[in-house]
């Protein structure tokens with residue numbers, strides 16, 4: 001059962017006089033409750049595709065269905081709500097607020113998601129425990145390693161119980177072992193929390209951990 005499905009998805013960019021098709025006629029499905037990796041060379045269109053699927057960018061052509069609802073046909077406000085409630089994002093460079101502790105970063109995310117104060121404390125602590133940072137939740141980001149900071153970002157991304165997490169090169173700034181730990185954590189989240197995760201990477205060690213792999217070449221999905 002796919003959580004996301006696309007039909008003839010395309011995205012063009014105008015560069016000077018020229019219009020270049022960066023994503024071309026992509027038909028893909030992201031399966032619910034799985035860890036899917038989107039892989040491809042630098043410049044193949046991974047980030048562009050991920051931004052379209054996460055509704056951070058608008059397609060030039062085609063449709064994107066989320067839980068069978070056509071996201072390209074719904075009003076902006078409804079789309080904002082759908083994104084806020086159902087999607088979580090993790091980026092390559094960890095975007096934690098440096099003046100807030102790990103706990104405060106996660107709690108703040110819940111505040112933005114509209115959680116009431118009484119629920120925020122428990123859920124923030126629970127998520128920091130899930131990512132293995134229960135004992136360090138009151139550390140400031142600067143007192144945590146790169147891998148630990150990324151785990152705080154993951155705790156923040158899962159806190160509001162999204163259906164899907166989009167992670168764009170979340171291991172790119174980590175050493176191989178730390179990167180592998182982050183992906184193993186993703187795998188646990190998929191298995192134990194029922195979340196769907198789509199992440200981009202070009203690291204072959206990480207690809208082995210995935211349930212599904214989608215390869216993109218020059219803006220097109222290729223199947224082996």
Ligand SMILES: Nc1ncnc2c1ncn2[C@@H]1O[C@H](COP(=O)(O)OP(=O)(O)OP(=O)(O)O)[C@@H](O)[C@H]1O
Pocket residue numbers: 013014015022040041042043044045046047048049
């Ligand atoms: N806003 C934009 N305007 C013009 N061209 C763009 C824009 N965004 C991306 N591109 C181009 O689209 C192509 C694909 O970029 P994208 O960032 O999606 O690739 P990627 O596979 O994620 O690469 P990397 O692995 O290096 O992050 C690149 O050639 C890039 O220059």
